Amino acid sequence: MTPRGRIGVVAPSYAEYVRCWEKAGHDVIQMAFDQLEDSLQGLDGLILANPNNPDGRWIETQALNDLAETLARQKAWLLVDEAFVDSRPRYSLLNDALPANVMVLRSVGKFFGLAGVRLGFVFADAAVRSLLARRMGPWAVSGVARWAGKQALNDSRWQQQTRRKLPRQIDRLTALLQQAGLTVTGGTDLFVYCQTPEAAIIHEILAQRGILVCRFEQPAALRFGLPPESGWKKLQEAMNKIPAGITLR
Template identity: 40%
Template sequence: MLEHGGNLQQAAQQYGRPLADWLDISTGINPQHYPIPALEPSLFQRLPPVTESLHAAARAYYGCQHVLACAGSQAALQLLPTLRPPCRVAMPRTMYQEHAHAWQRTGHEIQFFEQTPDSRILQQSDVLLVCNPNNPTGHLYATDKLLDWHAQLATRGGWLVVDEAFMDTTPQHSLASHTGQAGLWVLRSLGKFFGLAGLRVGFLLGEPTALAQVESRLGPWSVTGPSQYIASLALADHAWQQHMRAELPAQSAQLSQLLNQHGLTPTGGTDLFQYVPHPQSLRLHQVLAKHGVWTRYFAAPAALRFGLASTQDWDRLDDALTLAINSLSD
């Protein structure tokens, strides 16, 4: 299993602090989750084929014509490499690691680049995969550039796969409306923006024949009935979405300002996290953990990712950062 944010059980055991006594900002998940409605018991009693209402809500929300619900975008991420024979796949070196893991374990050859593929990598690759915006660096790829890369790949049967897990606050940059073309895949998730990671609801956007192939491999009942019900409500709640699209950028800017005040300058981020390279990131991560603040540590390059804290936790984060920075001079 790869290392991920949100591994709070591990932190609690390692540092001997009860789960309830942690401020977990390691995931980039919206701390103000979509409100969970009362649920009818029948949702738990029936087998849950994916309903047309859920797909209709997703098509409307993402602005696409073809979509397939799955048990989180992780399920689609792991399945896509099985649809091609072993081939050459290019992706950024610093990115959500599950992508490389999924393609490598199914026999594909991975070539890494730092941020943007050059012409040689594009010409040599059968699949190009990026997170947009990138996790954890926050780098945002221009839509025109992505579509140009897709056009080059598609001429020889190649794919462009774009993971848009953190795109919801900036839908104008999404490739969702362009899906339906052969060789263009987009992954979306309800885990980050909606703060509903525990529902395990994601969507794969793509060309309909290819989506049918994925659906046949996923099998029946891939998304639970309660999850489908809540997801449909969240996707259709435009007022809540608009509120969050105003609220989250302000909170992320506040987080960036707080980090800067402590000499921790983010080099990138999204409306749900800030990314801070630092030569002593491991030390900072450990000291923050000793004070009950759990961050996402990256060893190469050395960096920390800070997710958003709830309003009542800002002072606690401020105090912990003071202690962590002071520890560097001890």
């Protein structure tokens, strides 16, 4: 959709950003958030998530607007993935008019728990939306997905109740993991992020017991989502199976 160019991706990040943009022929540069301001020169576009996946870092709206302004001066764009923002909507760029060089992605797959319907949204300048519509065609979203998404987005009462409930659940998950010896180094209201040199071993132990968590290699880390109510005991028992001799921190 865009000419091949130099694309920055804030790291660590969702691995598909790098894979997909490299597959499309772009030169992708991964950069640390703390060095972002010094790394924008020469970019044609910048991709980041707010909050970031996997470490849960939040970026204030003013900081994002400052990035967009800097990029606009060099005719570059900013793509912000807000897949996890629904638990704290005050952080969303959609609360105000978007600058012309900013695109925002949203999804019902995280906060709403509807990943299986494969429904997402893009907010952008009219020219960008028109180009996407031509590329994707008229049948990009199924009728079932449209129905499910409408029900979820219209249920404001459930959304408010869930926003109040999630912090308590995250506190419970954090305590469980800390009691097992893990150090929690990040997260959001929907997941907990733990850096540990034994990420691969723990991932395998949990997988053998039917518990799937996301594993990251650089740096070695695990991302734990919230279990269903019936899954807390299972997670606790699985964490107790981690050998005492391995170094978790």
